[in-house]
Amino acid sequence: MNFDIVVVGGGPAGMAAAYSASEKGSKVLIVEREAKLGGILNQCIHNGFGLHYLGEELTGPEYADVWQKKLLKTKAKVLLSSVVTKIERLGDRNVVVHIKNSEGVSKIKTKAVVFSMGCREKPGSAINLCGTRPAGVFAAGEAQKLVNVHGKLVGKKVVILGSGDIGLIMARRMTCEGAKVVGVYEIMPKCGGLARNVAQCLNDFNIPLFLSTSIVKIVGDKRVSGVVVAPVNPDFSFDLTKQKLVKCDTVLLSVGLLPEIDVLNEFNLERSNVTNSVVVNQFYQTKIPEFFVCGNVLHVNDLVDNVTVESLEAGVCAANFAKTGKTTKKPIEVKLDKNIRYTSMKYVYKNTGSVTLCFRVSDEFKNAKIVAKSGEEIVASVFKPVVRAGQIEKIVVDTSKLKNDLNLCLEVA
Amino acid sequence: MKTFDVLIVGGGIIGTNLFSLLARNGVKVALLEKEDDICGLVSRANSGVIHAGYDPRPNTLMAKFNVEGTKMYPQMCKRLGVDFVSCGSLVVAKKEDKKKLEELLNRGKQNKVPDLEILGKKDLQKLEKNLADNIEFGLFAKTAGIVSPYEICVALAEEGVLNGGKVFLNFEVKLIEKQENGKFVLSNGKEEIAAKFVVNCAGQHAAKINDLAGAKHFKMNFVKGEYILLDKAEKGFVNRPVFPLPTEKGKGILANITTHGNILLGPTAFPCKLGDTSVTLEGINKIKQDVLASVKQPNFRKTIKLFAGVRVKSGSDFNISRDEKQKNFYYAVGVCSPGLSAAPAIAQHFLHLLKEDGLKTKKIIVKKRKPYTNTEKLSEKELDKLIKKNPNYGKVVCRCENISQGEILEALNSPLPAKNIDAIKRRLRPTMGRCQGSFCRPKLVKILSDFYKTKEEDVTLNGKGSEIVVGNIKGGIQ
Structure with missing residues (x-):
């Protein structure tokens, strides 16, 4: 079977990329490992999806449904319950994707591949979570799946480690199901999730948030019986003089996401130490021109709306490349000052129209001016009364103004 | 009352070796294990190294x-259909420590270890790219290798069952009595099982079992060994176990591989209480620091699991013997490292003692264990053929380790069926990969509850009390 584009992963990113590529006239196949499209959206039964892009607040499954309907109106083919086991690049626009499902093993020839596999949750050990290893310790998203999809309660007295959005949302969800959430513990001095989630998920339910505090160790033999918590010093060591035992039967971990990019490990593509993913240019394209990357597997977004916007662009870029095979030469590296953690795109090109750079700042800043400089000239700037590390920020740069460099800086006015 | 010729207490590496050996020799044998699966504690979490044998003092049981056990491993693994990675091992040393390496080499020669060689920097670099800069010499032991200790225990137990042996899980021996006819009766408080011979291979509970039987009393010490496991993406950081020079406290913290391609760093050696396998920050920091004596900085950002095992000690040597007071009672007490390497030879030794004491063996037609399918090892053509025959092999349950529903069903239908999530893990590795089960654990709960026709609430991580979910949500399930 031959396609122009194979999209790996049928979550919000994959659906948007497949949709836009298909609309551009490409012959698209989307490969999804689960039995239905939508990815993690299917377990996110809370609302708040689509506010920016669709102008209405939907639940996760509803948002997925909107895009699935759009996608099914195109000519894109969907392959469910199927995994990509291997990718081979044979030459210019000549890629073979190996697929396994309950019908067997097949090979699909394609001109380009869009990688949109999303993330996995960081396990406790990855953040040096010590103690015993009993039942009752869950990644927050895993618990979300058990509760919302399997209809199963995972525990009755819950401690949550990490104040990322999944942790906050699960704090509310567990409370609504009758569990007692005794606290959300965050090692950093600031909450990791969106402000609206702190208000709606913690404050409205009187769930305490303990900042600069973390779990020293898990306690319990067969099932969790508690956690020892302690404040952390500025160097992130524990202040063990103030440690105490908090009794609970469940620990949910919301301690970060890692890109599910491992199918690309063998290609030795340039990586980012911040996102842990591969880096792309303004066309969402890697050093291997046939490979495009978008959505949370590229960088963890705050809102699904941003994933959709980014992935629609990536789909168009992949479609253009599949059609023409054209690549742009002489990349300009986007250089960042210390206040900016990363940009979704590392390389841009002169005279390629306007490009939207998504980025995250390293801390909370008030009256922040974000400036894009090329040569001595300011080519774009944005003013924000407040920027936070948890949120994605954007700046639009006109590439016709570029000299031979691009520096992104955050200045506090 | 169920009666056997031989009862083995404890389903670790020695117990399962002896179990399989006796079953294959036509002996009516049963294995009593206190946990919900075999390979419960000591044998489960260790370095998996089959040591060449240069380390133990000469003329000890160790x-x-x-040396005898290590010789048996390649053949045994082949018979069982489990991996033996014949990678050799290295002890590395700085320039000024060459003499200590030579001492080890000489000890190895006294222990009759074949194929030992001290290599210089140039030859070392051909074997390992990431040795610490100040490493000048290394003792290369070609006969050493790597196995998966829990896979071997499972395979041996299955082989024993296939050949007529019986395994009793969740059977904690609480009482041992001797009847007038000389037979032992072992009870867990509910059920009694009798046999003429009893072999105590109870790991960290071995001293207690000896006491219950009125056999020789031992004082045991427990030593915790913590480990850091890295993602398979780090494969090649080292290609074999790389040891520092051994000290009084043990073999030190090594940079090691697993049979599945992960990098394994550890163990620490802290005195601990019975059963304490908790991981400490102190231990993790010690590994991170001490491993640098032998190798360059590992990529700890790729840590996927911290875990710990317990080593048991009683005196400076293994205590493996027939009891002097209690006739027809045998014990293996304080079998620490190199216990994994030694286990097949220890089993042979027990068989020898049992036969001396009147155990009758008979020739049977030995049934060969069928290893689990490993779809990752099949060519695409072979896999395609298999899936067309049975579509379950195309349904991926564990995405990180690429394990299909078909493989998992094999573990549930095996001669010693997996009854909980950890038992499936030890047979096939789901929940052991880079996501540590956050994607597949909910699926495994469902698979286990469907297979055993129980509620999902009854599915456990590793036996009663370790249930994963506690009930339905308020609205119930559709």
């Missing part, structure tokens, strides 16, 4: 059984 030296004898280590």
Whole structure:
């Protein structure tokens, strides 16, 4: 079977990329490992999806449904319950994707591949979570799946480690199901999730948030019986003089996401130490021109709306490349000052129209001016009364103004 | 009352070796294990190294059984259909420590270890790219290798069952009595099982079992060994176990591989209480620091699991014997490293003692264990053929380790069926990969509850009390 584009992963990113590529006239196949499209959206039964892009607040499954309907109106083919086991690049626009499902093993020839596999949750050990290893310790998203999809309660007295959005949302969800959430513990001095989630998920339910505090160790033999918590010093060591035992039967971990990019490990593509993913240019394209990357597997977004916007662009870029095979030469590296953690795109090109750079700042800043400089000239700037590390920020740069460099800086006015 | 010729207490590496050996020799044998699966504690979490045998002091049981056992491993693994990675091992040293390496080499020669060689920097670099800069010499032991200790225990137990042996899980021996006819009766408080011979291979509970039987009393010490496991993406950081020079406290913290391609760093050696496998920050920091004596900085950002095992000690040597007071009672007490390497030879030794004491063996037609399908090892053509025959092999349950529903069903239908999530893990590795089960654990709960026709609430991580979910949500399930 031959396609122009194979999209790996049928979550919000994959659906948007497949949709836009298909609309551009490409012959698209989307490969999804689960039995239905939508990815993690299917377990996110809370609302708040689509506010920016669709102008209405939907639940996760509803948002997925909107895009699935759009996608099914195109000519894109969907392959469910199927995994990509291997990718081979044979030459210019000549890629073979190996697929396994309950019908067997097949090979699909394609001109380009869009990688949109999303993330996995960081396990406790990855953040040096010590103690015993009993039942009752869950990644927050895993618990979300058990509760919302399997209809199963995972525990009755819950401690949550990490104040990322999944942790906050699960704090509310567990409370609504009758569990007692005794606290959300965050090692950093600031909450990791969106402000609206702190208000709606913690404050409205009187769930305490303990900042600069973390779990020293898990306690319990067969099932969790508690956690020892302690404040952390500025160097992130524990202040063990103030440690105490908090009794609970469940620990949910919301301690970060890692890109599910491992199918690309063998290609030795340039990586980012911040996102842990591969880096792309303004066309969402890697050093291997046939490979495009978008959505949370590229960088963890705050809102699904941003994933959709980014992935629609990536789909168009992949479609253009599949059609023409054209690549742009002489990349300009986007250089960042210390206040900016990363940009979704590392390389841009002169005279390629306007490009939207998504980025995250390293801390909370008030009256922040974000400036894009090329040569001595300011080519774009944005003013924000407040920027936070948890949120994605954007700046639009006109590439016709570029000299031979691009520096992104955050200045506090 | 169920009666056997031989009862083995404890389903670790020695117990399962002896179990399989006796079953294959036509002996009516049963294995009593206190946990919900075999390979419960000591044998489960260790470095998986089959040591060449240069380390134990000459003329000890450790030296004898280590060298004999290691010789048996390649053939045994082949028979069982489990991996033996014949990678050799390295002990590395700085320039000024060459003498200590030579001492080890000489000890190895006294222990009759074949194929030992001290290599210089140039040859070392051909074997390992990431040795610490100040490493000048290394003792290369070609006969050493790597196994998966829990896979071997499972395979041996299955082989024993296939050949007529019986396994009793969740059977904690609480009482041992001797009847007038000389037979032992072992009870867990509910059920009694009798046998003429009893072999105590109870790991960290071995001293207690000896006491219950009125056999020789031992004082045991427990030593915790913590480990850091890295993602398979780090494969090649080292290609074999790389040891520092051994000290009084043990073999030190090594940079090691697993049979599945992960990098394994550890163990620490802290005195601990019975059963304490908790991981400490102190231990993790010690590994991170001490491993740098032998290798360059590992990529700890790729840590996927911290875990710990317990080593048991009683005196400076293994205590493996027939009891002097209690006739027809045998014990293996304080079998620490190199116990994994020594286990097949220890089992042979027990068989020898049992036969001396009147155990009758008979020739049977030995049934060969069928290893689990490993779809990752099949060519695409073979896999395609298999899936067309049975579509379950195309349904991926564990995405990180690429394990299909078909493989998992094999573990549930095996001669010693997996009854909980950890038991499936030890047979096939789901929940052991880079996501540590956050994607597949909910699926495994469902698979286990469907297979055993129980509620999902009854599915456990590793036996009663370790249930994963506690009930339905308020609205119930559609």
